[in-house]
Amino acid sequence: MRLNHPTTCLNFIIYSFATVLWASLAVNPLHAADIEPFVGSYVGSANVVDANGTETPRDMSVSIQELKNGFNVSWKTTTYKLNGRVKEQAFSIDFQTSDRSDIFSAAMKRNVFGHEVPLDPMQGEPFVWGRIEGQTLTVFSLFIAENGGYELQQYDRTLAEGGLNLSFSRFRNGTKSRSVETFLTKE
Template identity: 55%
Template sequence: MAAVALSGQIAFADISRFVGEYSGRAEVETRAGDISLRDMSVVIRETKIGYSVTWTSTTEKDDGRRKVKSYQIEFQPTERDGVFSAAMKRNVFGHTEQLDPMKGEPYVWSRITGDTLTVFSMFVAPNGDYEMQQYDRSLIEGGLQLNFNSHRNGIPTRFISTFLSRQ
């Protein structure tokens, strides 16, 4: 049991390099093939037993309206070194647990490999199709390189790459 705790502590220690606030702007290709600008930010914080990642993207519409999407997920160490489970809801005993992809909820986890913090999410559609999303946030001078990609049933559907400067 001590090895498991130590493994989680080693993985947890790696997050301190990523802690901070970052922001930037990305060019995103719309479904119609047009290019739109999207403001993006991420905040990474240590928590009592892991860390949290909050990310926001803001798109400005042609008529001046702004569409804001924001997500916040807490992660906890697992028995696997550098791999973290999402703590997205509490069960009846007050313990955090993963969401259920068979109920249309995303299954989310993260890992730290070298200078890259990756957040994965998997969605299962009612017809059994699936979508995988991957957010790679790599430490580089002055901030993070964000590479996002999504796949539906193994076919790439979107790729976004941008630099997020440390605030």
């Protein structure tokens, strides 16, 4: 191949660059985060602390499963109220890889084309996303209130020997209103 012609040189450079880029993506995918260390079922309990200092006992469980193009996080909480009432809540969210390394978009409903997409926070639905940063899997939920205010929930699940360290915080308009920290044992 003669490389003395400008067009031939440019084509050769583009071809070489494309070959190197393709090879690097095949070895190092854009989404380097690995959910595998987090996969499993975990249980624990803690006292949830409200902004006014009151504590409420709560049992918690979480299951993290790998999916074809991402992962699923399902969690359940059982709250024991002072009046003897027991409140259970369960959530399950699929996360898909995004165009940004180690950041995952929530796939919570299907659009008119059948593609899984996040919910719409302008309709009062939570906007949810996740990320893996080192040994921590974080799930964020953003809610926009009727008056334009917001609530942000953050669940940090950090790998630890025998399970996960869970740190949960809820912020309303920038002020922390609830938090909990506990250890969840891997089953």
